[in-house]
Amino acid sequence: MSGTIEFFIDGRPVTGRAGQTILEAAEDNGIYIPRLCHMKGLTPYGGCRVCTCLVNSRAQAACTQPIAPGLIVDSDSEAVREIRRQIIEMLFVEGNHFCMFCEKSGSCELQALAYRFGITAPRHPYLFPRREVDATHAGVFVDHNRCVLCGRCVRASRQSDGKAVFGFVGRGPGRRVAVNASGGLGRTEAATADAAMRACPVGAILVRGEAYATPIGRRPYDHQPIGSDVEEGGTP
Amino acid sequence: MNETSTRRIVIEPVTRVEGHGKVTILLDEQQQVRQARLHIVEFRGFERFIQGRPFWEAPVLVQRLCGICPVSHHLAAAKAMDRIVGVDRLSPTAEKMRRLMHYGQIFQSHALHFFHLVSPDLLFGFDADPTVRNIVGVARKFPELAKQGVLMRKFGQEVIRATAGKKIHGTGAIPGGVNKNLSIAERDALLEEAEPMLEWSLAALKIARDYTLEHQSELADFAAFPSSHMCLVRPDGGLDLYDGRLRAIDADGEVIFDQLDDQRYSEQIVEEVRSWSYMKFPFIRDLGPEKGWYRVGPLSRMSACESIETPEAEKARREFIDFAGGRPSTLSMAYHWARMIELLHAYEKVIELLDDPDLQGDELLLRGERREEAVGIIEAPRGTLIHHYRVNADDQITMANLIVSTTHNNEPMNRAVTGVARRYLSGATITEGLLNRVEVAIRAYDPCLSCATHAMGQMPLVVTLVGPDGEVIDRRSRP
Numbered sequence: 028m029s030g031t032i033e034f035f036i037d038g039r040p041v042t043g044r045a046g047q048t049i050l051e052a053a054e055d056n057g058i059y060i061p062r063l064c065h066m067k068g069l070t071p072y073g074g075c076r077v078c079t080c081l082v083n084s085r086a087q088a089a090c091t092q093p094i095a096p097g098l099i100v101d102s103d104s105e106a107v108r109e110i111r112r113q114i115i116e117m118l119f120v121e122g123n124h125f126c127m128f129c130e131k132s133g134s135c136e137l138q139a140l141a142y143r144f145g146i147t148a149p150r151h152p153y154l155f156p157r158r159e160v161d162a163t164h165a166g167v168f169v170d171h172n173r174c175v176l177c178g179r180c181v182r183a184s185r186q187s188d189g190k191a192v193f194g195f196v197g198r199g200p201g202r203r204v205a206v207n208a209s210g211g212l213g214r215t216e217a218a219t220a221d222a223a224m225r226a227c228p229v230g231a232i233l234v235r236g237e238a239y240a241t242p243i244g245r246r247p248y249d250h251q252p253i254g255s256d257v258e259e260g261g262t263p
Numbered sequence: 264m265n266e267t268s269t270r271r272i273v274i275e276p277v278t279r280v281e282g283h284g285k286v287t288i289l290l291d292e293q294q295q296v297r298q299a300r301l302h303i304v305e306f307r308g309f310e311r312f313i314q315g316r317p318f319w320e321a322p323v324l325v326q327r328l329c330g331i332c333p334v335s336h337h338l339a340a341a342k343a344m345d346r347i348v349g350v351d352r353l354s355p356t357a358e359k360m361r362r363l364m365h366y367g368q369i370f371q372s373h374a375l376h377f378f379h380l381v382s383p384d385l386l387f388g389f390d391a392d393p394t395v396r397n398i399v400g401v402a403r404k405f406p407e408l409a410k411q412g413v414l415m416r417k418f419g420q421e422v423i424r425a426t427a428g429k430k431i432h433g434t435g436a437i438p439g440g441v442n443k444n445l446s447i448a449e450r451d452a453l454l455e456e457a458e459p460m461l462e463w464s465l466a467a468l469k470i471a472r473d474y475t476l477e478h479q480s481e482l483a484d485f486a487a488f489p490s491s492h493m494c495l496v497r498p499d500g501g502l503d504l505y506d507g508r509l510r511a512i513d514a515d516g517e518v519i520f521d522q523l524d525d526q527r528y529s530e531q532i533v534e535e536v537r538s539w540s541y542m543k544f545p546f547i548r549d550l551g552p553e554k555g556w557y558r559v560g561p562l563s564r565m566s567a568c569e570s571i572e573t574p575e576a577e578k579a580r581r582e583f584i585d586f587a588g589g590r591p592s593t594l595s596m597a598y599h600w601a602r603m604i605e606l607l608h609a610y611e612k613v614i615e616l617l618d619d620p621d622l623q624g625d626e627l628l629l630r631g632e633r634r635e636e637a638v639g640i641i642e643a644p645r646g647t648l649i650h651h652y653r654v655n656a657d658d659q660i661t662m663a664n665l666i667v668s669t670t671h672n673n674e675p676m677n678r679a680v681t682g683v684a685r686r687y688l689s690g691a692t693i694t695e696g697l698l699n700r701v702e703v704a705i706r707a708y709d710p711c712l713s714c715a716t717h718a719m720g721q722m723p724l725v726v727t728l729v730g731p732d733g734e735v736i737d738r739r740s741r742p
């Protein structure tokens with residue numbers, strides 16, 4: 028059938044549709060490729076590199092790389108796992124992630140990735156950056172200490188909400204997410220119901236009034252590693 | 264006499280876990296003990312760290328303050344945050360889940376302290392060989408007892424897990440209520456394990472009681488002194504470990520203040536800073552810094568409450584009060600007896616609560632009108648625990664003040680050690696006997712610094728005897 032593309036993931040022949048990314052096609056085949064900045068419904072961004080695979084022996088972001096006939100994708104070798112592990116560890120040390128009291132604990136994608144990869148303590152020194160909190164919005168609390176610069180809020184605000192509440196400013200280590208008003212989120216057109224407020228994979232953008240409401244044992248990643256839903260037979 | 268002309272003996276726990284402490288004994292030129300000081304390094308940095316954090320984080324965050332009574336901090340902060348969200352009275356399900364969690368914590372904490380740390384001293388005597396006078400020694404000579412201790416602690420932990428979600432560092436209490444109720448399956452699992460605990464609690468109580476009665480005259484001369492006492496009580500003066508109003512009594516049992524609203528604690532409790540200690544010294548305002556110190560914890564609760572609502576514990580309390588002659592007991596070592604009465608009470612409360620269908624209720628959370636300042640007070644295993652916060656309109660904590668049990672007992676512990684040093688220090692040599700007794704006296708208060716000892720069941724000590732010019736005369740240590 029035209030439009031069907033055959034390629035290989037970890038030695039296994041798989042098929043995808045033309046125009047799909049490696050990550051999407053893998054998912055349709057019940058293969059989970061770890062990701063952080065990727066979010067269904069938003070344009071691929073390729074920012075976090077957690078989805079890195081070796082594609083015909085070259086490191087590529089699976090969330091942005093389109094599939095092609097005969098591609099050989101290595102997603103589960105020790106070499107690939109080590110790359111991802113390093114990236115996840117760096118994300119931890121670059122911010123101030125105190126899982127032990129973070130309300131996102133148990134439903135945080137970064138934490139869940141660390142568990143999936145068996146990371147107990149990062150090998151790099153913590154940078155303990157000085158970051159701000161933005162408590163100016165009545166319905167949403169922003170804690171930049173936990174921001175991983177995935178840009179999901181930035182894209183969701185534009186693409187889902189038709190606003191531009193969040194945006195990146197600065198470069199390199201100085202890069203951070205800012206809001207489009209000088210007085211903080213409370214001065215923007217942000218609404219608590221905006222998709223952007225639910226897009227954060229970590230505990231950086233939090234809707235107020237929900238903290239710790241789900242008991243331990245019933246949180247998304249309490250019993251199953253992140254990605255299990257994909258691995259249990261693919262997405263509908 | 265100024266301090267430079269006194270001789271100093273330093274007793275220093277080696278391990279630096281939470282609440283590392285050391286003891287300095289100051290001698291005057293006649294070789295007499297002038298004063299003993301217990302130095303506890305308290306982690307006050309927390310009160311600054313929490314500034315700017317959202318208020319709902321506090322009950323979870325504060326558990327990291329102390330490795331030994333996280334549930335007490337969790338609940339004290341949650342109680343304060345209930346008020347912040349405008350809830351003065353929780354739903355019955357929420358209050359009972361919180362209480363269940365708290366009694367579970369009391370039970371496991373008292374069991375751990377008694378069996379693991381104290382029973383070797385009581386069963387083998389203070390002067391027994393330290394290589395035998397420890398939990399391993401107890402397990403060898405009294406295997407049943409050691410096993411009971413382990414299972415009792417485990418039971419308390421299971422109660423905590425069922426209510427807080429985890430054995431340590433759970434999230435059960437949230438501002439305005441709780442995040443879960445107790446399922447029938449969880450209830451039945453606990454009831455099944457609870458069966459033998461009554462008998463074991465009574466047996467532990469008997470050990471502590473018999474020990475105190477048999478050693479009455481010896482203990483009257485061991486870290487014993489009259490003092491005021493403070494704790495929460497119910498409106499009728501009965502014991503309440505989870506909630507109530509503050510009562511303080513003097514050494515004769517006369518009321519100093521009573522039914523003081525917990526939100527107004529600072530009208531009576533003032534904290535004094537002393538240059539030589541990081542830990543503050545709280546005192547009762549009306550009595551002033553000299554006379555205003557008081558004890559907290561099991562001994563104080565037994566002395567200041569008028570009744571206990573559960574029958575077995577009430578029976579035990581009456582016997583305790585009779586023993587003390589109807590007055591507050593002066594014995595530091597009577598803490599152990601009082602603690603075991605509370606262990607029994609906690610057990611009775613756990614059973615009573617497990618039988619209560621409110622625990623399966625669905626109304627978990629309430630909301631009211633937001634406040635900017637609130638206090639949460641709870642009777643933690645070690646004594647009164649005060650959490651006081653201010654929260655701005657953006658939900659950020661702007662001020663936190665915590666007065667923990669060990670801080671209330673700061674002056675009493677200093678007095679206990681001073682008493683022991685006066686009685687047992689002779690000459691310029693630190694004997695093993697002195698070392699043991701200093702350790703036993705401090706342990707009676709179950710201070711947070713015993714975190715350092717829970718791992719090995721023995722307080723690691725270094726004792727240094729320092730002469731008037733600062734020279735080391737003698738040194739004695741125990742790993």
Ligand code: FES
Pocket residue numbers: 061062063064065072073074075076077078079088089090091
């Ligand atoms: S998920 Fe592919 S780069 Fe972030």
